[in-house]
Amino acid sequence: MSQSSTSASRAQVFEDDGTPLQATFSFELRDGKTTLLFFSRGGTIGGPNERNRDYIIALEVLLARLGAGGARLDEVRLETLREQRVLNVHPVDLRTADAHEVKTRICREQISNRTRQIRLFFSGLNVVPERIEEFLSKGRAGAFEPGAPDWHEPAVLLSRTEGRARVRLSSTAERDPSLRADAIRxxxxxxxxCGFSFSETYGEWGADFIEVHHLQPISDGERVTNPAKDLVPLCANCHRMVHRKRGITLTLDELRAKLLTRPV
Structure with a gap:
């Protein structure tokens, strides 16, 4: 593959149900770095260039699909004719991150209301290069099209350099590790x-291990957290299902109602 390779044209972003969004992207390899140039036009609400509200929807959709494909977000840059800079968004594993929270951090740092063009640098996407554009453009909608590629086929994994030391300053919602420990106690x-127990499945290696979920998203802002009332232990699968849809955080009862197999 060449040192610099770009998709021939911009691809439109679609929701999983096939609804088209007013946002596009181009897939590009730059000297071994995998990037997406994401574009949407903004403007003053009510004016001829009214702000395109599909921007934040499409950005979250793309982040969620990158996560579903196993990617890590390494860097975000603002790239417009007027301004080019690295955004203060720390690297994050999109497989476990909340796409809504990551999108919110990017939008907060972007501070641009007209030409919204950013470049996402990512790594680890487990999709063959020639199918990345279709996968990110249509997601589940593409999988249902006649003759569409099977995204579960074995992927071609690209080797990349990592481990370089890098110092970053970033702003993120602070978590108190002692609250997690108290919630487990x-x-x-x-x-x-679902009733899953890591210790029962993995023995001593999984003893006392579980993820802890905030019933009220920590991104809502600073507050007092009661570990007995505000935090609940969830396995990794259930935790992901709670945050699976953008803008929606399932309650514990809503999540339990979706379980096809009930805990014994």
Whole structure:
């Protein structure tokens, strides 16, 4: 593959149900770095160039699909004719991150209301290069089209250089590790949705391990957290399902209602 390779044209972003969004992107390889140039036009609400509200929807869709494909977000840059700079968005593993929270951080740092053009640098996407554009453009909608590629086929993995030391300053919602420990002491280390226990499955290696979910998203702002009332232990699968849809955080009861197999 060449040192610099770009998709021939911009691809439109579609929601999983096939709804087209007013946002496009181009896929580009730059000297071994995998990037997406994401574009949407903004403007004054009510004017001829009214702000395109599909921008934040499409950005979150792309982040969620990158995560579903196993990618890590390494860097975000603002790239417009007027301004080019690296945004203060720290690297994040999109497989486990909340796409809504990552999108919110990017929008907060972008501070641009007209030409919204950013470049996402990512790594680890487990999709063959020639199918990345279709996968990110249409997601599930593309999978249902006749003759569409099977995204579960074995992927061609690209080797990349990593491990370089890098110092970053960033702003993120602070978490108190002691609250997590207190929540586990109160509720135990068994998933409160499906009943899964890491220790019962992995023995000593999984003892006392569980993810802890904030019933009120921590991104909502600073507050007092009661580990007994505000935090619940969830296995990794259930935790992902709670945050699966953009802008929606399922309650514990709503999540339990979706389980096809009930805990014994």
């Amino acid at each position: 109160v509720h135990g280390a068994r998933c409160m949705a």
